[in-house]
Amino acid sequence: MNLKKALFIFFILFFSNIAFGQKSKEQLDSLYLQLNVLRAEGKFKEAIVLCKELISGYESIKEDKASVKGYIFIANTYSNLYNTKESLRYLDIAAAKSENLNDDEIQIRINGEYGRCYHNLGFYTLALNHYKKAIHLAQKNKRKKDLEYLYGLRSVIYEHQKDYKNMYADLLKAHLASPTTYTSSRLAKYYISLDKNMDSARYYLEAGEKYSSSKMLPIFQKSVLDRNWGRYYLEKGDYKTAVSYLEKSISISEKLNKPQDIMETQKILAQAYKLMNEYKKASENFENYSAIHDSLSVEKQKIYDLPVKKIIREKDLKNQKSYTTLYVIVTITIVLFIIIYIYTLKKYNSKKRESSALLTIKEEENLQLQQKVNESFENIVQLAKSNSPEFFTRFQEVYPEVINELLKIDPKLRVSELTLCAYIYLGFNAKDIATYTFRTISTVRNRKHNLRTKLNIPTEETTELWFKNLGKRLY
Incomplete structure (x- = not known):
């Protein structure tokens, strides 16, 4: 310091x-x-x-x-x-x-921030539910600044889901509620990347510059504006000016320690340098982008160490009463087993009795886990068949031990590789995986071959059998 x-x-x-x-x-x-x-x-x-x-x-x-x-x-x-x-x-x-x-104001903010956190974790449906509650309260109380913030956050989820119609609608609502440099920049990005209307893009970028004169402007909004000026000049073919704006954006993001913003800008910079035939710089920026992307994926994995039951409870507020009852029963059961264990240990001081109590607890936990897996299996299979973006997230919730075990073998496994592991673990063959993920069978087979190397699967054992045995060991 x-x-x-x-x-x-x-x-x-x-x-x-x-x-x-x-x-x-x-x-x-x-x-x-x-x-x-x-x-x-x-x-x-x-x-x-x-x-x-x-x-x-x-x-x-x-x-x-x-x-x-x-x-x-x-x-x-x-x-x-x-x-x-x-x-x-x-x-x-x-x-x-x-x-x-x-207090409605407090509930607006709490739901908005919960939505933002769950968005970061990839729980888009849960995030959208929180945003919906917050927006309803903000509309009811006519809180324009909150509406600008919430519509802006929700539009990012729609962008990730490639739902550009709703993304654009939310950006307009945010801008009408309380125009800012941020909303102007995001609207400019829409016109640059999707609508290809450069006149409208410049209009919103210049509007963003006007709003940026405010003394209370959060500095991160200036980084977003500079990044989209970079996109604008990149689309116009003025690569040097584009690079200048992109470098300014990265400088602000680095100062603020915002890795996601740095990652996004690095990717655009790599594209700009490639178009300028500066392949070394393009490669350096793309490598930086990939490194941050992988780092954020690892950090997200760490977050999944939070209690899965808590995530499930938050994900379905309509069933909160039934979930709460379940948690009470589980807690009472655990307490009872602990009391029995302590009483038995003090009275008999027997290793045999101790082992029996521990085994009983383990069997109960396994039974509960198996019941949860059975109830969730059909839902996961349907998500896999529809190539849903929530498939891997849901798989992690139900089979956290599988993901943890794979990462123990190779901590550098990418999300795409872990997703393929999830398909194989659920019993899908190469043809099915290719069909549901819109890839060729040869591509799937090549990726499975690469997985065998990373997971050190013995040559005499098939990939499918190895994953089957993995499940037996864990469950």
């Missing part, structure tokens, strides 16, 4: 401690306004430090609503840093503390 940054944080802590010591809500509220300034400048870590102190101050004077807003702010900031695990942790705290507040 450099001296300037250290002094800045010291100033925040020193000043905030004075305010908190006086326990004045007015002073806390005044200091809270500084959070938006820090976030706009991209000083996310400093904002988190200050916000934690603010939460402590609000909680000390029993200002529940203000403290909940603080937790939501931290969750949003961690999401900006692509730390989804920490973002979810603070959102869970905010959700628990807001249960008795009956």
Whole structure:
């Protein structure tokens, strides 16, 4: 940490401690306004430090609503840093503390941030459900800034799903609700990449420049604007100008430590350098893009270590009551087994009895797991046959041990390779896989051959038999 940054944080802590010591809500509220300034400048870590102190101050004077807003702010900031695990942790705290507040504004923000986290994890349906709830409340309360934020977030999911009609509709709604540099830039991207209307694209880019003059403009919006100016000039054939804008965009994203934005811009830069016949630079940028892509995939895998039951509960709020009952039963069962185990250990002090208790617990867990797998198998098969983008995500929820075991063998396995493993594990042959994934049989066979090498499958054992034996070992 450099001296300037250290002094800045010291100033925040020193000043905030004075305010908190006086326990004045007015002073806390005044200091809270500084959070938006820090976030706009991209000083996310400093904002988190200050916000934690603010939460402590609000909680000390029993200002529940203000403290909940603080937790939501931290969750949003961690999401900006692509730390989804920490973002979810603070959102869970905010959700628990807001249960008795009956405040639509807070529910809008909580649902919006949950949607953003689940989007990062690839749970698009779950994310869309949260956005729908948040948008409904925002419309009801006529909160235009929230609508701009939520429509913008939802449009990104539609873009990933290649649902460009709904993507464009949401971008227009966001822009009409509260025009910003971000919405203008995204609309320009639509006209550049999809509609090929360069006049409309330039109109929105210039509008974005106008909005960027605001002192409170979050600096990341400028990176988005520069990236889309890069797209614009790339499409116009002015490659040098395109590269200039793209480099400025990357510089901002690196300062903000936003790997997703860096990755997206690196890919466009690689294309620009290729068109300029600068193949070395094109290769370097594409390699950087691939490295970040793989790194983010690994981080996403780590997030799946969160309890699967929690993800399922959040994914289907309509069945929350039945799920809650199930969790209570499972918890009581586990507690009972623990009590029996301790009682038996103290009374008999027998290794045989201890092993028996542990075995009983293991069998119960296996039975519950097998029941869950049986209920979910048909759904997963249907997702596989329809080549659904949610297939691999759903497979991970039901068979987390399979993915973990494969990554133990080769931690560098890509998502595409793990998806192929999922098809093979479910019993699909090469012909079926080729049919459902719209690839040739030879392509599938070549990929299976590469998998054999990476997974060290013995030559005398078929790939299908190896995966079958893997399932027997795990379940």
